[in-house]
Amino acid sequence: MSDLLSTLSHLECTKCGAVHSADAPMGLCPSCGKVLYARYDLGAAARTLTKESLPGRRRDMWRYHEVLPVKDPRHILTLGEGGTPVLPAPRVASRFGFRSLWMKDEGQNPTGTFKARGLSAATSRARELGIRAVAMPTAGNAGAALAAYAARGGIEAHIVMPEDTPRVNQVEAALYGARVYRINGLIDDAGKMVREMAQKKGWYDLSTLKEPYRLEGKKTMGYEIAEQLDWQLPDVIVYPTGGGTGLLGIWKAFDEMAALGWIGPRRPRMVVVQAAGCAPIVRAFEAGKTTAERFENAHTIASGLRVPSAVADYLILDTIRGSGGTAVTVTDDELLASMRDLAATEGVLTAPEAAATLAALPRLYDAGTLSAGDIVMLVLTGAGLKYTDIVDVPPESPEP
Numbered sequence: 001m002s003d004l005l006s007t008l009s010h011l012e013c014t015k016c017g018a019v020h021s022a023d024a025p026m027g028l029c030p031s032c033g034k035v036l037y038a039r040y041d042l043g044a045a046a047r048t049l050t051k052e053s054l055p056g057r058r059r060d061m062w063r064y065h066e067v068l069p070v071k072d073p074r075h076i077l078t079l080g081e082g083g084t085p086v087l088p089a090p091r092v093a094s095r096f097g098f099r100s101l102w103m104k105d106e107g108q109n110p111t112g113t114f115k116a117r118g119l120s121a122a123t124s125r126a127r128e129l130g131i132r133a134v135a136m137p138t139a140g141n142a143g144a145a146l147a148a149y150a151a152r153g154g155i156e157a158h159i160v161m162p163e164d165t166p167r168v169n170q171v172e173a174a175l176y177g178a179r180v181y182r183i184n185g186l187i188d189d190a191g192k193m194v195r196e197m198a199q200k201k202g203w204y205d206l207s208t209l210k211e212p213y214r215l216e217g218k219k220t221m222g223y224e225i226a227e228q229l230d231w232q233l234p235d236v237i238v239y240p241t242g243g244g245t246g247l248l249g250i251w252k253a254f255d256e257m258a259a260l261g262w263i264g265p266r267r268p269r270m271v272v273v274q275a276a277g278c279a280p281i282v283r284a285f286e287a288g289k290t291t292a293e294r295f296e297n298a299h300t301i302a303s304g305l306r307v308p309s310a311v312a313d314y315l316i317l318d319t320i321r322g323s324g325g326t327a328v329t330v331t332d333d334e335l336l337a338s339m340r341d342l343a344a345t346e347g348v349l350t351a352p353e354a355a356a357t358l359a360a361l362p363r364l365y366d367a368g369t370l371s372a373g374d375i376v377m378l379v380l381t382g383a384g385l386k387y388t389d390i391v392d393v394p395p396e397s398p399e400p
Contacts (some may be wrong), residue, residue, distance in 0.1 A: 224251025
């Protein structure tokens with residue numbers, strides 16, 4: 001393990017600015033009930049965390065240990081998360097005439113999705129704080145990742161998921177030894193059950209952005225994107241958005257890298273993609289609102305995008321507008337077609353949620369949001385092998 005130390009200093013509320021200690025388990029801000037961010041002594045971090053030091057470091061996300069929240073390296077629970085490739089997509093790029101189109105392939109993480117990053121950080125920090133039982137609601141992949149890292153650390157895990165969550169995610173979490181509870185409802189209904197049971201049983205609630213450390217793992221995507229593109233940030237990042245933790249993490253990483261002196265003030269335009277059947281952020285963005293109302297009767301085949309209300313809605317909307325970005329929807333038919341397209345065209349079989357980024361490109365191009373000269377990054381949040389049951393098997397080819 002690395003002998004470099006975290007420079008975690010405190011927690012700060014993203015709404016009221018209140019400062020809280022990072023030395024005890026925390027949920028939302030005790031002062032106003034909004035999202036807390038972990039803050040670091042970046043001046044101290046800059047003394048050891050330098051661009052020049054990176055080539056000699058470990059290849060997973062813990063290479064950025066100074067700006068990750070686990071103070072004692074002995075508590076790090078790792079399965080090799082992070083260090084995923086940035087791949088060119090030249091054949092897709094040629095359709096639009098993009099100068100370059102890149103894919104950040106998060107499907108190569110442990111448990112097959114970017115959720116591994118967040119749960120590695122959050123579960124490691126929970127372990128360091130003495131927590132021995134954790135719980136969360138999930139649409140599938142986050143629960144599987146939590147179960148894996150909890151198993152790694154000998155922590156008791158309780159996972160609540162909608163009963164129509166893909167079976168592979170249910171089985172995966174159970175095989176890792178988690179207690180899996182299925183409910184008739186959506187992920188926010190699962191969240192209510194977690195809150196109630198956590199109070200009764202003393203479980204620590206790891207719900208999306210209701211604790212401060214999952215975002216810290218996911219922000220390492222931003223560090224990697226900058227490093228892998230030789231410190232030239234893309235012009236546009238297209239991100240499939242449910243709860244929005246990854247999007248916000250990437251944005252936070254850019255601010256931290258600027259403070260470290262690694263990048264300048266220029267930022268990518270951040271584009272949110274949601275399913276047409278569950279698009280609370282898109283609807284709020286188009287209406288000029290600063291918060292998003294719950295999206296009733298939410299439905300989409302992409303279970304990770306079926307999040308009818310996001311606790312960090314105000315942060316997601318601020319990030320879109322602050323970056324000069326936008327928010328768009330795609331249909332289930334479009335994202336399934338794009339799932340096939342990306343596999344057949346670029347050899348990357350990605351999850352339907354991730355395929356939504358490709359499905360959004362024609363819409364963004366036609367609207368003038370993207371231009372041919374842009375450097376565009378698609379964040380492919382998960383692998384497609386978990387979702388082959390939702391795609392029709394093509395007819396057999398005739399014998400030669």
